Amino acid sequence: MSGAKALSMDLPLDQILRGECVETMRTLPSGSVDCIFADPPYNLQLRGELRRPDDSVVDGVDDDWDKFSDLQEYDRFTREWLSEARRLLHKDGTIWVIGSYHNIFRLGAILQDLGFWILNDVVWRKSNPMPNFRGRRFTNAHETLIWAARSQDSRYRFNYQAMKALNDDVQMRSDWYLPLCTGNERLRNEHGLKLHPTQKPESLLHRVLLASTTVNDVVLDPFSGSGTTAAMARRLRRHFVGIERHPDYVEAAMARVAREVPLDDDAIQTTQDKREAPKLPFGSLVEQGTLVAGTVLSDKKQRIQATVAADGTLVSGAKRGSIHKMGAMLTNAPSCNGWTFWHFEREGVLLPLDVLRQESLAATASQ
Amino acid sequence: MSGAKALSMDLPLDQILRGECVETMRTLPSGSVDCIFADPPYNLQLRGELRRPDDSVVDGVDDDWDKFSDLQEYDRFTREWLSEARRLLHKDGTIWVIGSYHNIFRLGAILQDLGFWILNDVVWRKSNPMPNFRGRRFTNAHETLIWAARSQDSRYRFNYQAMKALNDDVQMRSDWYLPLCTGNERLRNEHGLKLHPTQKPESLLHRVLLASTTVNDVVLDPFSGSGTTAAMARRLRRHFVGIERHPDYVEAAMARVAREVPLDDDAIQTTQDKREAPKLPFGSLVEQGTLVAGTVLSDKKQRIQATVAADGTLVSGAKRGSIHKMGAMLTNAPSCNGWTFWHFEREGVLLPLDVLRQESLAATASQ
DNA sequence: ACACCGGCTGAATCTCTCC
DNA sequence: CGGAGAGATTCAGCCGGTG
The missing domain is CATH 3.10.390 (SAND domain)
Incomplete structure (x- = not known):
């Protein structure tokens, strides 16, 4: 894919723009990004606080940005940002969205309604999920990603051989087994508390970007948060554009990106597809x-x-x-x-x- | 759950009714079933012929029942049968639906729209999926089930301890690793060809029924097909009501059910799934x-x-x-x-x- | 009897470029 | 835009035949 690079002159590369998601996207040029990764708010509808068996409180997702009055409001919001995302995407570009059962069906249906063409749904199987403390459901041990091309006839990028290499030389499947973001990888504030409630693991973005982009591609993350997409883009020598409304997150993410060292020429190489030889x-x-x-x-x-x-x-x-x-x-x-x-x-x-x-x-x- | 048994007097138990799905459901009494398992058409939208690298042709699902003119028609169909399903479901009952990325987002969104309350999305990870022969996507190695209660305040059944026992005494997760229905389990016609293009494995229905129903519960399958739900219901001593429009499938499924021997009182039904190395x-x-x-x-x-x-x-x-x-x-x-x-x-x-x-x-x- | 090998198959939205 | 042509592409498991 020659991609969107030629069009990206008006795009502020390798920055995280502080602002509202849709409003900020409207300022960017059409067809200017090769790939989008989006981790939108989940609309979790938590009723009160959740307690562990030892009566400690689970630090759930209860920030203001996660409150939506109802499904219709969530759908309206989703249609709005996905429409802008589609405008920004190069005609051969692809989008990844991630969600749980609370929102992924809204996301998937609206993606289809807007003309995106689903290529795979991918299951992130968590090696260390939070147990179901009440014993009333199955342990919610996965999240779902949808990978979709801008349209049915997009000639999208898929680095088949690199994915195969990553999986001991058998085709990469649609179920990925990866740990949660914990320990040193987790960004923390001055009190040692997690900075962001839903920081995604670097391994997840590593695989996403390695699969569907190439060196120097432009990757947009409209809900940048802790900046995992930006950090992995820099490590893998892709360009990134982030959008984030909370100034604290913007600052922490840019500091995180600055600590990231891009891979050198030997390490960045991956197994080439024969189609590209x-x-x-x-x-x-x-x-x-x-x-x-x-x-x-x-x-x-x-x-x-x-x-x-x-x-x-x-x-x-x-x-x-x-x-x-x-x-x-x-x-x-x-x-x-x-x-x-x-x-x-x-x-x-x-x-x-x-x-x-x-x-x-x-x-x-x-x- | 006292369940729907008292209401089921007008319900034709342990039969597969020949007829159109919605039309037949309309003849059944409200609130009369404890659980529904539904495997509706996926709307695969296959285009041409697909060949393996060895030039053999993939026998895809090209049946008329899987063809819809567009997403709107599929949605209309889905809303119609899910509405009837909700009427038939006891107030504390649950429904399972299964699908792939082609249709699961439509199913999930409409379930939510109709007032069902999603409890889990469950991923059936296939141990032996068909590969992606063209190397253009990730191997589509899973299907998704949605498990939902009739409403948010349903006091639904979940056999937590049985599921935990089935999983080496750790909580059953939302990702299940089970093989496809192949070999002797697959029903075949007189020519030795598969009778039904999408027969589900018994292990899947075994786990579904064991998780969410109890002995003598009534289970409805509005797309009965080869009758896996009915057969597993009989084995596990649940009652079933099937609906199927093709007389050949009705006949084959009832013969299959007749071959099934219900478990006796002592039988602890734990067909332990293969632990994954x-x-x-x-x-x-x-x-x-x-x-x-x-x-x-x-x-x-x-x-x-x-x-x-x-x-x-x-x-x-x-x-x-x-x-x-x-x-x-x-x-x-x-x-x-x-x-x-x-x-x-x-x-x-x-x-x-x-x-x-x-x-x-x-x-x-x-x- | 047992091991090994070849054949077959499974809910699949399955190419890309040039003329 | 349609057609022709180059050329890229498969994993696990079961079954039956052979040695």
Whole structure:
């Protein structure tokens, strides 16, 4: 994704803007951000205070910003900020929202109503959730993230191979097992009390940003709070724009960002998707003599053969075509990746053509 | 809960009624069921044919009953059957609905709009989900259930101790790890093909009914399908009322129920679910900051070095791969256990990565 | 009898670029 | 905007056949 970078000239980069969420978003240019992460107020509807079995009071979320008169008011607020978010998002951009069962269904339905295209719902499984003290429900041990593209036809970014690498080389699933933000990671005020009631763990934002953005992308967090998004953006060398109404949070978050050291060139690299690798036409291997015209290729089980022609096509009897087309034709398949289908012999071993491509790309990269 | 039993005289018990969902519900008496389990159409909106990398075709859900012209029509349908469901539910009763990201946000929002009171959202984590074949999203590895009481002041049933016992004497969490319905459990037609495209596993209904109903309770399933709810109700000695519009499904489900043997008085119904072996991908250590990206690892004799990248791969020159692959590559070995091969330095001492893994697993204890 | 291997399958919104 | 073509992409578990 060339992304929104060219459009971001009017965007105040790497800052947390103090102000109301919607009002501040209205001052920013359309299509100027590549990705949005939003952790909106939860509308928790807590009735009175909650006590642990030992009668200590649970420090729940009871700040003013979490009080909404009713569902309709919450929906109105949600539609308003999500509409602005959609305007700010680049056409190929994606948005993440996080919530619990109190608000996630409102968020999801309104996302769909506004034309966002849901790509995944992702479950953050907490390794250390708060137990259900009254024993009247299941332990609420997860929160839900929704990942959505701006529209159905967005050509969004997903760093598939990086996610696979992060998960021991099997596809990353939609359920993520991560600890809560505790201990030293948790920001505290001068009295040692937690600064923000819902500070998100860095590991969560690390995975979110690694999955759906690339270096120098612009990430917007309209409910910046303790600044986890901003801090992880800086660490991973993405640009950020935060919005936060409470000056204390703005200050604490910017101080936090300043303490963050961006990863260096070696550490920031991730496994590349093949789709992004430099293109190398099969014909150039023949031109360069890497593979001599006249070489006979076969499938892995050596049931099918074809001969390499001087123009990089394959020939078998009266049939001729690209490595892909011939693979598909000779196996009656609708399509075929010739790079992995066709094999050549080297020192008695059958190797896929892809090996030659990798070698050739590696050789030219180091020049 | 004294429950709805006294009211159920006009209710046709332990049958699957052939008919349209809403129409049939209208014939049943108000407040007559203790619990509802509903697996409505998901509105998947599948477009073309999907093929696996081996070119085989995925047998998707293309049935007419899952097609809706737009979200508005889906919402209308949902409001209609949920309204009837609420009328049939006893004042202290609860409802379960299951869905995927395609429809669960519509379901949840409408439940709230109608006055249901959400108790939990529960995540069914699939042990064996279908992969994402195109590598364009996270593996869709879960479905979501919403558990809600008829109203905020319902004195609903929750068998807390039974759930705790089922979970090795720790509170049952909101994330459940259960396999898909496959193998012998899957109902098949005379050609050996699956009878119903979306048959739910018995383990799921077993847990649902065990959590939220008691012996002789009445359970309604307005989208009965293959009859998993009815079968598990009979096994657990609950009464059931099913509604299903396709006569073939009604017949197959009633035959299935007839094969079911109710548990006897002594049977303690704890089909213990497989405890999940604690797994920890190397990438998690990087995300969680246990090991910082940019750290240089080495073998025990410090002859070989590599740098940790942000996606949990190791980098050395032009080479990149998992801790295992890189260990093997750099030593020319066929394979390598990266956890014991690679070492990091702590207080001047070289320690294997495995130490970090053990520490991290111990800290988070029970997955 | 037992191990191993190949085949099959599951609620799936599943490509991208160039002409 | 439509069509053609290049080329990227899979995990766990069950079943049946074979050695």
